[in-house]
Amino acid sequence: MGAGDRFGYLKRWAGFLLMFVLCVWICQTTSSPVCxxxxxxxxxxxxxxxxxxxxxxxxxxxxxxxxxxxxxxxxxxxxxxxxxxxxxxxxxxxxxxxxxxxxxxxxxxxxxxxxxxxxxxxxxxxxxxxxxxxxxxxxxxxxxxxxxxxxxxxxxxDVSLRVTGSIRRPNTQPVSVAPLEAEIGDNDEYSVEVVSMTTSQIPQRRYDVIELGDDELYHGWADVQGTGAANDYCRILGRGKRRFLSCALAGSSGQGHHYVSKLGFDSGHRNTWFMRDVDNDGRDDYCRCVGKPGGSKIWCMKAGDKGFYGSTVQGGSQYTFELPGSTGCHDKKLNPQFGA
CATH class of the missing domain: 1.10.2000.10 (Frizzled cysteine-rich domain)
Structure with missing residues (x-):
């Protein structure tokens, strides 16, 4: 066997050995952890x-x-x-x-x-x-x-919300989930920090918010962080399939949108919307009457750790849970804080 043949032979064996080592490593890292x-x-x-x-x-x-x-x-x-x-x-x-x-x-x-x-x-x-x-x-x-x-x-x-019975979505189907970058902007360094409900250091309201929202749709102070104080400013921005609910979190900075709903979310029938902690988890949920007049009901979009349910970062459905006894709500004007 010549020097060139020996070199080629060793090179092939080195390649086989490298593949074997990689296979062993992959198998070890992907196998189920041992308890x-x-x-x-x-x-x-x-x-x-x-x-x-x-x-x-x-x-x-x-x-x-x-x-x-x-x-x-x-x-x-x-x-x-x-x-x-x-x-x-x-x-x-x-x-x-x-x-x-x-x-x-x-x-x-x-x-x-x-x-x-x-x-x-x-x-x-x-x-x-x-x-x-x-x-x-x-x-x-x-x-x-x-x-x-x-x-x-x-x-x-598994979930902080426990719902009994079956849940059916209203006739109005949600728009497909938008790309992540379209929902939370391009600030990779930002992270939503939820403040403890028992701390005495409650973050203060921000009054430097530039986009105050559509006056004809929901806008107001709520508590989506679970701090015990309604210091997060939530409002609806955009139009049509680009419409979304965004909360400027107390204690945050900048004008980016980080705690949001999905794009094109269902804002509900006019003046039927309100934000309140309906599921008793410390966070204010967005509720509104949706569906056709004959079968309209109030469905709430739960506030989660990273954003509203239905958004790309939080997952789940924007129609998270239904309020019992709310059938025929389409023509009722509700208080935006109390839902009554």
Missing amino acids: EPVTLSHCATIVNVTQLPNLYGDYTQDDVDVKTSRLFRVLGSQCQTFNRFLCVLYLPPCPDPHRRTPGVLPLPCRQVCEGARSECNGVMEDNGMRWPYELQCQNFPTENCVIVHDSGELELV
């Missing part, structure tokens, strides 16, 4: 099996123990809610394969974080400690998350 029993004594009664790495990149329970041992040691006997919160956060329960988002590691719900902080903040101050920066409660979800009950039992929450 392991929880061995940390202070968490084993709360989380039975966990899937690592966690949100903070800890690959072993020893890593978790090193990172959290001081918190458990100092606060363990005084802050049970905080202990349960830390266990679920750092040792996430294995996702249920039958859930709507089976591959997502479930995080503690925001209300668990707020309960832990409320219970333990004073104890931390007494011990010369501060609430950890990485545990800001506004960063935790209200859906697809875990609630930890006082008994230690875990409850997986």
Whole structure:
């Protein structure tokens, strides 16, 4: 075999070897994560099996123990809610394969974080400690998350809204979802930050908003962030298939549109619209009467973590849930705040 043949032979084998290594790597990274029993004594009664790495990149329970041992040691006997919160956060329960988002590691719900902080903040101050920066409660979800009950039992929450019975959409069908860049602009650095409902630092209203909205359609102050104060200015902009509901969030800056509905959303029959927290999740939903006069009903577009339901970033349907007993609403003038 000549030198050229040997070089070609080695080159082919090197190519085969590279393909084999890539195949092994892809198989490992795409295979189902392995769940392991929880061995940390202070968490084993709360989380039975966990899937690592966690949100903070800890690959072993020893890593978790090193990172959290001081918190458990100092606060363990005084802050049970905080202990349960830390266990679920750092040792996430294995996702249920039958859930709507089976591959997502479930995080503690925001209300668990707020309960832990409320219970333990004073104890931390007494011990010369501060609430950890990485545990800001506004960063935790209200859906697809875990609630930890006082008994230690875990409850997986897929959606914060629970509707019983069947839901039929009205005759007016929604327009197809618009491209993401058309709905939220081109500011890649912006992110919607929802402020905790229990914090005393409620963001103030913005009075520098340039686009105040169509005077003939809904416009007013609402609370889509869940802060407990109606400081977000929401209004309808555009026309026809380019019409959308946009809220200038309290505490934000700039004139971009980031918390929005889908383009071409159904604004409803004239003067039947209102914004109110109808599903009792802390956020004001947009409700309006839609459909033909004979079968018109009030349907609400739920306010979510990232925008209104039906938008590209939030998902779901703009006709999220129907108000019972609202048939024949097309000619009724409703109060835009109370819906009465």
